[in-house]
Amino acid sequence: MKTAVQIAESRKSSAMYAGRPWVLLERGWIAFRSTNWVPVVTGFVEPVLFLLAFGYGMGNLVGDVTTGSKTIDYTLFIAPGLLANSAMNGAIYDSTWNVFWKLNESKLYKTMLSTPLGPLDIALGEITWALIRGLVYSLGFLTVVTALGLTPSFWAILAIPAASLVAFGFASFGMAITSFFKTYQQMGFINIVLLPMTLFSGSLYPISVYPDWLEKLIMALPLWHGIEMVRAFWFGDLNSGVLIHIATGLFVTSRRLRALFLR
Amino acid sequence: MNAGIDVPTIQRFGALYIASARLKSMSKWRTIIAAVDIGNPLFYLIAVGIGIGVLVEQGSGTSGTNGIKYIAFIAPALLANTAITGIMDETVFPTIEGFKWRKLFFAQNSTPITGRQIAIGVYLAALCRAIFSVSVYYILLLAFDVVNFGISILLMPIAVLGGGGFGALMLFAAAKIEKEDQFFNILGRLVIMPMFLFSGTFFPLTSMPIYLQPIGWISPLWHATELGREAAFDYGISSTMVIVHLTFLITMLVTGLTLATRQFEKRLAK
Amino acid sequence: MSKPLISVRGLTKKFGDFTAVAGIDFDVAKGESFGLLGPNGAGKSTTMRILAATSTRTSGTVEILDKDPEQFGPLVRAHLGVVPQQDNLDGELTVSENLYIYGRYFGLSKKFIKGKIEELLEFAQLEEKRDVKVEALSGGMKRRLTIARGLVSEPDILLLDEPTTGLDPQARHILWDRLFRLKEQGVTLVLTTHFMDEAEQLCDRLVVMDNGAIMAEGSPSGLIKQYSSKEVLEVRFGSDRNKEVAPQLATMCERMETLPDRVLMYTEDGEALLEQIMQAKLHPTTSLVRRSSLEDVFLRLTGRTLIE
Ligand SMILES: Nc1ncnc2c1ncn2[C@@H]1O[C@H](COP(=O)(O)OP(=O)(O)OP(=O)(O)O)[C@@H](O)[C@H]1O
Numbered sequence: 156m157k158t159a160v161q162i163a164e165s166r167k168s169s170a171m172y173a174g175r176p177w178v179l180l181e182r183g184w185i186a187f188r189s190t191n192w193v194p195v196v197t198g199f200v201e202p203v204l205f206l207l208a209f210g211y212g213m214g215n216l217v218g219d220v221t222t223g224s225k226t227i228d229y230t231l232f233i234a235p236g237l238l239a240n241s242a243m244n245g246a247i248y249d250s251t252w253n254v255f256w257k258l259n260e261s262k263l264y265k266t267m268l269s270t271p272l273g274p275l276d277i278a279l280g281e282i283t284w285a286l287i288r289g290l291v292y293s294l295g296f297l298t299v300v301t302a303l304g305l306t307p308s309f310w311a312i313l314a315i316p317a318a319s320l321v322a323f324g325f326a327s328f329g330m331a332i333t334s335f336f337k338t339y340q341q342m343g344f345i346n347i348v349l350l351p352m353t354l355f356s357g358s359l360y361p362i363s364v365y366p367d368w369l370e371k372l373i374m375a376l377p378l379w380h381g382i383e384m385v386r387a388f389w390f391g392d393l394n395s396g397v398l399i400h401i402a403t404g405l406f407v408t409s410r411r412l413r414a415l416f417l418r
Numbered sequence: 419m420n421a422g423i424d425v426p427t428i429q430r431f432g433a434l435y436i437a438s439a440r441l442k443s444m445s446k447w448r449t450i451i452a453a454v455d456i457g458n459p460l461f462y463l464i465a466v467g468i469g470i471g472v473l474v475e476q477g478s479g480t481s482g483t484n485g486i487k488y489i490a491f492i493a494p495a496l497l498a499n500t501a502i503t504g505i506m507d508e509t510v511f512p513t514i515e516g517f518k519w520r521k522l523f524f525a526q527n528s529t530p531i532t533g534r535q536i537a538i539g540v541y542l543a544a545l546c547r548a549i550f551s552v553s554v555y556y557i558l559l560l561a562f563d564v565v566n567f568g569i570s571i572l573l574m575p576i577a578v579l580g581g582g583g584f585g586a587l588m589l590f591a592a593a594k595i596e597k598e599d600q601f602f603n604i605l606g607r608l609v610i611m612p613m614f615l616f617s618g619t620f621f622p623l624t625s626m627p628i629y630l631q632p633i634g635w636i637s638p639l640w641h642a643t644e645l646g647r648e649a650a651f652d653y654g655i656s657s658t659m660v661i662v663h664l665t666f667l668i669t670m671l672v673t674g675l676t677l678a679t680r681q682f683e684k685r686l687a688k
Numbered sequence: 689m690s691k692p693l694i695s696v697r698g699l700t701k702k703f704g705d706f707t708a709v710a711g712i713d714f715d716v717a718k719g720e721s722f723g724l725l726g727p728n729g730a731g732k733s734t735t736m737r738i739l740a741a742t743s744t745r746t747s748g749t750v751e752i753l754d755k756d757p758e759q760f761g762p763l764v765r766a767h768l769g770v771v772p773q774q775d776n777l778d779g780e781l782t783v784s785e786n787l788y789i790y791g792r793y794f795g796l797s798k799k800f801i802k803g804k805i806e807e808l809l810e811f812a813q814l815e816e817k818r819d820v821k822v823e824a825l826s827g828g829m830k831r832r833l834t835i836a837r838g839l840v841s842e843p844d845i846l847l848l849d850e851p852t853t854g855l856d857p858q859a860r861h862i863l864w865d866r867l868f869r870l871k872e873q874g875v876t877l878v879l880t881t882h883f884m885d886e887a888e889q890l891c892d893r894l895v896v897m898d899n900g901a902i903m904a905e906g907s908p909s910g911l912i913k914q915y916s917s918k919e920v921l922e923v924r925f926g927s928d929r930n931k932e933v934a935p936q937l938a939t940m941c942e943r944m945e946t947l948p949d950r951v952l953m954y955t956e957d958g959e960a961l962l963e964q965i966m967q968a969k970l971h972p973t974t975s976l977v978r979r980s981s982l983e984d985v986f987l988r989l990t991g992r993t994l995i996e
């Protein structure tokens with residue numbers, strides 16, 4: 156008769172956390188098993204389509220690109236940017252629309268909160284689930300890109316954890332702002348922020364094409380840091396700049412998590 | 419017990435009633451619609467048009483784009499794409515909502531309004547949104563000095579025609595599907611995205627390998643884009659091709675609408 | 689007397705300017721079965737949500753098992769089984785998956801839950817639907833599953849918000865039977881209902897709420913004794929005439945309620961009163977003498993019938 160209670164009491168519980176975020180992964184997996192594989196497959200197809208279109212189509216118009224000290228083929232230039240971009244898109248989708256749905260339509264979180272689970276269990280569980288999905292996408296993309304001979308060095312494998320960090324940052328950020336939104340109209344603003352960030356953050360061209368002030372502005376966007384970080388790993392240019400990107404990512408993420416739960 | 423219901427009038431103007439109801443519910447979203455329809459084209463123009471434009475100039479110059487500046491080259495495509503996505507939003511969502519989520523169509527259909535009128539009403543309201551966004555975009559193009567005022571005004575009806583053709587098919591598709599859970603995924607990632615990328619939007623269709631070119635041939639975006647380029651910049655398309663493009667889009671529109679109105683009637687009668 | 693399991697003092701909940709619960713006090717003892725009655729919008733569900741540690745209060749104190757649910761949400765909820773008014777099943781999962789994952793939310797072992805699922809599927813009579821997505825269940829089946837789900841963790845306190853709404857009579861009796869047995873095992877029940885027979889059957893003690901305040905408190909029989917007469921005479925004269933004859937009827941009994949379709953007359957002896965009406969040549973189209981019920985208490989206290 157006492158099982159559930161004993162378990163709950165044996166853990167250090169607070170108002171926020173029951174110490175059981177992994178049950179959300181279990182739920183995610185059960186739900187995922189029975190839904191079909193379309194979203195996974197299509198999520199992976201998107202960056203590949205971009206790569207084909209911009210790499211082969213645009214490559215003819217553009218030729219080579221000079222970034223930093225290197226001059227590289229355009230397709231090679233955009234590949235890491237697209238990886239970071241798709242990591243962001245996947246994370247944002249999972250942490251915004253998906254969360255919005257469970258928050259306001261299916262009220263799944265409300266159900267979970269009528270059990271011993273706390274909000275922090277839910278946030279950590281959902282973010283981790285989003286990361287796992289993102290990881291699968293990244294691996295798929297990397298496989299295709301390697302098959303096309305676009306991975307310059309062994310270091311490219313490190314772009315995967317880097318992309319996961321990007322996803323982590325955006326997932327926590329997306330979740331934090333979604334928790335403020337009540338209507339679909341408000342949700343629409345996410346796309347309005349996302350699109351310019353995607354377009355300007357240098358996944359498709361080096362931001363040095365812009366005047367100085369615009370360049371500075373772009374450097375304030377989190378996606379730019381993400382892309383630069385993934386690109387640095389991709390080409391094996393590990394320098395102190397990468398550390399700055401990682402630090403920025405972790406800082407923004409933890410700030411958003413605090414904002415979400417301590418408001 | 420008849421509260422003055424004038425059946426013949428309803429039969430004549432039913433579609434307009436539906437359209438005005440749709441426009442009213444769209445107006446709830448007006449901030450977001452305006453932000454999306456003004457913001458998106460602006461960002462694409464600045465980011466891709468200028469950003470990649472610099473790379474293209476450093477690379478092949480204007481030789482790859484029939485002598486047109488890169489930003490001008492992509493402008494008609496972005497314009498047509500705005501019409502396409504706008505009309506798609508306003509046909510797909512209300513249709514699924516009407517048949518499934520809120521079942522509004524069934525309520526409307528229990529009045530003298532017919533399924534055909536509902537379909538056309540939804541479609542007309544969607545066209546209104548496209549006309550709005552395309553006009554805004556055209557003004558932006560003038561402001562950015564991407565096009566000169568004049569014959570280029572044809573860009574607007576061409577874009578609406580492209581959007582209308584695609585939207586008519588979407589109206590049918592949305593009325594046809596019963597399970598929508600994967601529909602948006604498939605539509606967004608396997609239809610809209612490839613269409614946007616492979617319709618000669620950012621580079622001439624012919625610069626892609628031949629096996630990817632058929633995507634453009636069946637894409638309303640490509641047909642509308644080519645027509646638009648011709649109208650705005652004298653792109654050098656033969657008059658035969660102009661007729662081919664027009665015929666394709668008009669056929670798509672008529673077929674789509676015929677199928678959609680039939681499907682609406684069929685599903686409402688179920 | 690031992691300390692109450694649930695203790696509520698001055699509980700107030702506001703939504704903006706609107707006060708949904710206006711300073712209520714009550715205690716629930718261990719093993720007791722406690723009912724909240726009241727018309728739509730009285731504040732029952734709001735109170736239940738605060739007890740369930742899923743909603744915050746505006747002021748007042750709440751203690752469940754000596755703990756403030758707001759501060760110790762997860763810990764308090766580990767003891768609770770909750771059946772909300774609106775089913776909130778997980779639409780992406782099947783019937784048995786719903787039970788399984790809900791048990792996992794409580795941190796129960798897989799083995800324990802597997803056994804529990806069998807028992808609960810039988811209780812909810814959903815064995816044949818175990819692998820069906822919950823979207824494909826009928827309204828009453830969903831309700832049964834929600835109730836069964838609330839029992840997965842073998843809670844000490846069960847919070848049931850209109851548990852039997854939408855159930856067929858058979859399912860209702862199965863539930864009553866189960867609740868009786870849980871009560872025998874020492875489980876504490878807090879429930880709301882719009883069915884007076886249910887309240888009379890299940891509740892040891894109940895409160896009648898209206899506009900967020902408690903109007904009366906007591907056992908079902910005590911409340912009837914206190915707020916109603918022994919018998920009730922129900923007479924109908926047809927919708928237009930009820931009002932017309934009302935003043936004349938009013939002189940014949942202690943208290944009377946004129947409803948749109950009938951007149952209720954409160955008296956110690958119904959038959960005698962009917963006789964009196966006949967003698968006054970006020971021939972009602974139908975008449976019925978019955979014992980007072982909670983329904984009459986309710987009507988007296990809130991001026992409203994229970995099922996609107
Ligand atoms: N989230 C909310 N925001 C604003 N008002 C609310 C909210 N929830 C409840 N209310 C209001 O509080 C009052 C009490 O609602 P509650 O759901 O507690 O009633 P109830 O007694 O359970 O009624 P019912 O018998 O209809 O279930 C109602 O007037 C309701 O409109």
Ligand SMILES: [Mg+2]
Binds near residue numbers: 733849
């Ligand atoms: Mg209620």
